[in-house]
Amino acid sequence: IDMTSRERAELCFPQLLNSSCRKTMRPHSVSMLIYIILSCISLFTVTLNLLVIISISHFKHLHSPTNLLLLSLAVSDCFVGLLVVFQILLLDGCWYFGDLMCVLYYIFDYVITSASIGTMVLISVDRYVAICYPLHYPSKVTLQRAKICVALCWICAALCHCLILKDNLKQLGTYNSCAGECVIVLHYVAGYVDLFLSFIGPVTVIIGLYVRVFVVAVSQARALRSDITAFTPQGSLNVAVKKSEMKAARTLGVVVVVFLICLCPYFCVTLTGQDVLLNSTSMAFVICLFYFNSLLNPLIYALFYPWFRKSIKLIITLQILRSDSCDAQIM
Template identity: 70%
Template sequence: MALLLFTAIMTTSEEAELCFPQLNSSCRKIMRPHSVSMLIYITLSSISVLTVVLNLLVIISISHFKKLHTPTNVLLLSLAVSDFCVGFLMIFQIILIDGCWFLGDLMCAVHFVLDYIITSASIGTMVLISIDRYVAIYYPLLYPTKVTQNRVRICVSVCWVACVLCHCLILKDNVEQPGRYNTCLGECVVVIEYYAGIVDVFISFIGPVTVIVILYVRIFVVAVSQARALRSHIRDVTLQGSVRITVKKSELKAARTLGVVVVVFLICVCPFFCVTLSGGDSVVSVSSAAFVMCLFFLNSFLNPLIYAFFYPWFIKCIKVILTLQILKPGSCDANIL
């Protein structure tokens, strides 16, 4: 997944300084103007810190307040956990800015394993979110009984466990013999077998993205038709019908909000995979690699901002947390909806 990107980052000019000056087998640093390097460091560090803090607020909010314990929010919690981890993984990317890896071969392998697992878990959670909204819109009467918190928790757990097992198996050789594919000291590279790579791309990218797009196209069609029906029959509904309309409106709003999350996710993630898949022997420029990596990380930073914009309860939760009202007895029962 990230092999070509990091390989590209390690490809530098011959005039670059060595990562380990005392060793002839050392890799070469990427040489940039000091101002450019500082700008990159500050930008990535800021995004990393904000990503960790904002997603931590989402995790605390959904975990603490009982009113937020819904099947859909369980999925948002899983997404926030993966985004929270991405914020920490950005530290490794910051270390690699100059094209040198100083943490050893084992940590390099661990970094890639975590990268694969968290990326796949995020995409898997997006698929579950799409399925959740599809069932809520297409089968509104069955949704409360078929989609329960326990079932969603089981699906999320299966998703994470499957991602861990799958990518530990795919990267097994790299973990057992860390650094076996490095060409110089200070390099961080992993290699996946050809067929395993094809399976991984299909499971982690092509398959999930196809499912997400198909489901949300169908959701959009239903949402448009229901919105027209609501507008045309709003004057003739009974009180009972009004209740049903309110429910439908809330589901449509949730679908629209999570649709924004999914679209932003696809915009940020697709370039990452496209550059990665641009060809085994083709040269990926350092600038394009850096751009898609930053775009990929930016998605984890944007998700909490989307919640803040579309979900009033998130703003209320932030106020309660920052003012330490969350420490008061019984705060978990507060009505923040």
């Protein structure tokens, strides 16, 4: 009787003896540690990215094309923080939310990831134009165009992954080997198309643009040294503009590099098919690194952007509730 009760306790659905999946059995201390780490990542990711969203949405002085792209990235990062909640609920390896929610969860996950990577491409393009073609930047990169690009980025990500995963929506639970499992299957061609559109293509564009930005930035840094010797008002203005653009490029460069460091292991594992060979602990580390990137972005803003630190202070002290707070000088 004891063996039977123990076996039942190891099942996701004890009432389904013959068809239920088995739980992932870990020592209690390990489970608690994972629970605490994931809970902290989720809480801080959602909170910090909400601060970015509120800051850029509320303060008019922050309504710029570059900040709109940061807003899009913060929205996707905030959603990632909410998705971590599902990882917390799935610590024992059982899916309790039904087959429809399983597919919708994966679609949502794929859409958020693709939109995040797409936004990174837009950030790279924004910095490329700002550094390489500074005179054309104000006319080429407008707030309206940035809004259109962000909207297209999210719409394309949603449409693309709804099409790729449509068979899983039509045949709910077909690929599950037991009750309590959440498995989706991509068609062979669709999988490679998704990998190219979501990772290989965007990463190639991002690296290519930032290499170009780096080369131009180095040459501009040399030019700045000679400009500093000119004491004309126009010369001083040019130096100030160049320095602000260079600083923005450097900060967003850090965001892009951190993004690639956090995401590349996950996609490389997927690309090489090593996810089958890795043990559960290694795979958990790769996935946690993937999610951890969404927590790092607002911390980078806090480190490099004075306007973000100032806006956080105004939000926490509730000064944004004042009627004229949206016009506050943040920059």
